[in-house]
């Protein structure tokens with residue numbers, strides 16, 4: 478099994494996480510962030526299942542936003558096997574839900590947006606695309622409820638739904654049917670990936686923020702806490718007890734600055750201010766010198782990124 482496109486936290490999730498640390502998000506933004514985090518952990522749990530059960534040849538593409546002829550659709554997980562293309566829409570709901578005529582609701586009657594609508598749309602979109610490309614592979618689409626504590630009343634046999642206790646069996650079955658992939662499968666995967674669009678500037682989707690109102694300081698990458706104990710070499714988080722090299726922590730914090738303010742010019746003074754003067758000026762300059770390229774004279778020296786870190 479080959480993962481042609483790995484899953485990463487979306488830029489939107491990254492940006493909201495950075496902001497959440499450094500200023501007070503409004504209630505709906507906070508809720509949105511929690512939902513994104515929950516969604517990502519569900520998707521990652523499904524990735525683990527695929528890793529566990531698919532050991533034959535297959536190509537996996539995660540987290541796609543496909544654009545074609547002005548239309549766009551989102552796919553959480555796409556798997557190309559010898560005998561067909563599978564798309565999965567993943568939901569990480571917890572608790573008891575009810576299936577009814579229009580869609581889904583919680584057991585207490587709270588309606589949720591019907592994921593089957595998006596799934597059907599994506600499936601027909603992709604089928605159409607494959608036909609245009611002359612591929613005869615069949616597209617199969619499923620809505621996957623990944624959380625072990627999810628249950629669904631009134632589910633219908635004909636619904637393209639995979640419940641938590643059916644996932645293993647379903648993936649094992651794909652694996653059993655899989656044969657060798659041909660060049661056609663690989664070409665198809667590359668063509669699909671080409672339609673993926675990740676150019677939309679994330680800064681526009683984030684709530685309004687300004688440099689001035691964001692909290693300055695060196696923060697822990699794992700839990701977001703600013704309560705760090707910095708020694709000569711290492712940085713110890715007093716909240717989550719993770720210990721890392723000081724340089725790595727500084728570089729993460731610079732990355733945050735660049736992510737939130739892409740136009741910003743990196744100078745030792747600027748970075749030091751962003752990191753709340755948590756380390757000595759000279760030490761900061763050394764980190765910048767080692768990891769970025771300097772331009773300009775000693776005073777007001779500007780640093781540029783040499784190699785992107787990810």
Ligand SMILES: [Zn+2]
Pocket residue numbers: 697698699700701702714715716717718719
């Ligand atoms: Zn921490």
